[in-house]
Amino acid sequence: MLDDMGKRFVTIWFRHLKTDWMIRRKPELKDIPFVLAHPDRGRMIITEVSAVAKAKGLCAGMVVADARIILPAVQVVNDDANLAGKLLKNLCAWCIRFTPVATVDTAGLILDISGCAHLWESEENYLRTIISKLKGFGYHIRAAMADTIGTAWAVSRYGKVKAIIHPGEQAEALAPLLPAALRLDADTLEGLHKLGLDNIGSFMNMPRSALRRRFGDQLLLRLDQALNFEEEFIQPLIAVEPYSERLPCLEPIQTATGIEIALQKLLEELCKRLHKEGKGLRIACFKCFRVDGELEQLTIHTNHASNNPKHLFKLFQIKIENIEPALGIELFMLEALKVEDIITVQQTFWSGNGSLESTEVAELLDNLQNKFGNNIVHRYLPDEQHLPELSIKIAGSLKDKPATEWRNDKLRPIQLLHEPQRIEVTAPIPDYPPMNFRYKNRLHKVQKADACERIEAEWWLNAGLHRDYYIVEDEEGKRYWLFREGHYDADNKPAWFMHGFFA
Amino acid sequence: MKEQSFHNEKVCAYKNARIISQLQRDIMPLQGLKKLSTDSSVNLGVHPIENSFPYSSFPIGCIHEFLSASNNDIASTNGFVAALLSKLMLSKATAIWISTTRNLFPAALKNFGIDPEHIIFIDLEKEKDVLYTIEEALKCNRIATVIAEIKQINFKESRRLQLAAEQSRVTGFIIRHQPKVLNTIACVSRWCVKSLPSELSNGMPGVGFPRWNVELLKVRNGKPGSWKIEYSSNSFQEIKEKVIDIPQTQIRNVG
Secondary structure, three states: OOOOOOOOEEEEEEOOHHHHHHHHHOHHHOOOOEEEEEEEOOEEEEEEEOHHHHHOOOOOOOEHHHHHHHOOOOEEEEOOOOHHHHHHHHHHHHHHHOOOEEEEEOOEEEEEOOOOHHHHOOHHHHHHHHHHHHHHOOOOEEEEEEOOHHHHHHHHHHOOOOOEOOOOOHHHHHOOOOHHHHOOOHHHHHHHHHOOOOOOHHHHOOOHHHHHHHHOHHHHHHHHHHOOOOOOOOOOOOOOOOOEEEEEEEEEEOOHHHHHHHHHHHHHHHHHHHHHOOEEEEEEEEEEEEOOOOEEEEEEEEEEEEOOHHHHHHHHHOOHHHOOOOOOEEEEEEEEEEEEEOOOOOOOOOOOOOOOOOHHHHHHHHHHHHHHOOOOEEOEEEOOOOOHHHOEEEOOOOOOOOOOOOOOOOOOOOEEEEEEEEEEEEOOOOOOOOOEEEEOOEEEEEEEEOOOEEEOOOOOOOOOOOEEEEEEEEOOOOEEEEEEEOOOEOOEOOOEEEEEEEO | OHHHHHHHHHHHHHHHHHHHHHHHHHHHHHOOOOOOOOOOOOOOOOHHHHHOOHHHOOOOOOEEEEEEOOOOHHHHHHHHHHHHHHHHOOOOOOEEEEEOOOOEOHHHHHHHOOOHHHEEEEEOOOHHHHHHHHHHHHOOOOOOEEEEEOOOOOHHHHHHHHHHHHHHOOEEEEEEEOOOOOOOOOOOEEEEEEEEOOOOHHHOOOOOOOEEEEEEEEEOOOOOEEEEEEEEOOEEEEOOOOOOOOOOOOOOOOO
């Protein structure tokens, strides 16, 4: 036997999933027998019957005409093939409050509840809570708990005695059940029936070679899975974050103070774990699952991998007011969506050398970004491009270092206009600096000028004209950066632009 | 007898002067002009300017205000601030530049001896957010200088900033371009920088090093003054009436 004694699963079977949902939406349907039907080869075939209709003897697979003979008052509703999947997905997401690992099955759900039930004190209480909550929504369900998915599935669909199969008791629980409880295909079931093997116990202990010869590998695989000889995995509907903490509440939380306490507890737990592993989080998401099934969430970003609960709490704190608790929150979850290694900075004795790596600066920027949005902080690195506006690029993080040296051989204006502005100039041709220019309706007489600096865009990036830049000084001593786009030629007068101001 | 009383008066006056200077020294820290032994000294390299400050050194851990009256003075004010910043950033490597309407070109800071990647720019939308940001930044003592471009600030708001700066010993520069009301704010000094025509030595053609008319309009416990300053090779030089001789070989690296 595999050594996974800790594993426990719950499977839930929705017996009238779609009809129950319809009754939930339209309570007046509750006492009316109705069926869902779908056209198939010119007939209407019943796909699902409501609980009332079932009691009157209708079942899925019947032709609507036959059903009308049995029960003339039956209502027929057109079936939507995608509805079941959609409903199950929503229910599965709702079940996240009971366990993080949940997935959708045919007409049911599978929950991996390993290590979850004790939060509800006992397995009985846990299963009862799930069943009573779902029944409260109006669903007819059956649920079972066992060590394996196979057994839980079998018991939830076909079991009659008890819903909780204690660890290691799969064989006893399966023995009296029909072979169909093993999730087998129709051919295998028919074969078993022909041989008179009408319950699982009758062939469970047969030699494996005999079973394989007659029924193939599938029967053995299903049997092994149900008896815990073979492990079965499920793909959770919502991927479980490796760094996450959960805090279910016995009573729904409605107050801001309550939310703050929950958040503090979760942060302390998560940070303790991150600290132990030498990691810090960059993005964290705080999720609040409400009683009415809605989800409220807050996300924070940090500039620096952080596992300081006080700082992270401060980032969340100003956003807590955005949470709408409505009738109350029953589960809090904190997920670290992006985790990075913390690079321990060597402590200095003197407070100088306040480099960009310091935690204080990163925390200051976190606070500001959290308050005013993520796009307010800019730091620039040199880029290997000639055009001045493209010669700098925004650094991705505080740790980024310039890949190339900053250029210091050419003068650049301290103020650079975001877009060069057209100016009118009087300039001698072919390539002299202007004698005067008009900028913002004021005429400036050029007193001094430097020789031009030609800046050309990279031909493989930008096919624009070259620019001839001039540093000029007017009669007031103000210094400007002007450029002419292109050459003078016979029928073309190149445009002049103002691009910046020197100190 | 007459001589005796004259002598007594002289001693008295001397004593009084000593008491007064001692009191002045005691008052200065209360006015936000502390000088701690841990503070790094800032050397501007221009003695007349330094002498107009208390303790004869550029005050740090306080707020300085820079006014630029016309649109054209933004560049010269920012240039002068960048030049000061390079002197202040020697000990601590990070500065924060807060603005709502920033045209400052980071690459040009290299011409002032600053590595542009050490400046964190915070570009906000609202003037009101700028105040909050300055105060938060001033509280972080890992930062050398906080520079903020803001139009309106009242006395109460500026006092909060000054107190935060005194606490953390971070220097704050507040640049006010064309303020609507020229109100008094709680700062140690008020500067006004205007550009002057540049000159190359021996009447050579072309644009020379940046020259500014630097006015120290107000300074707490110091002497206001006005100087003509040229900035070349990462240092300030005062221009005397006579044109000073600049060697031709010097590299121009300011913008």
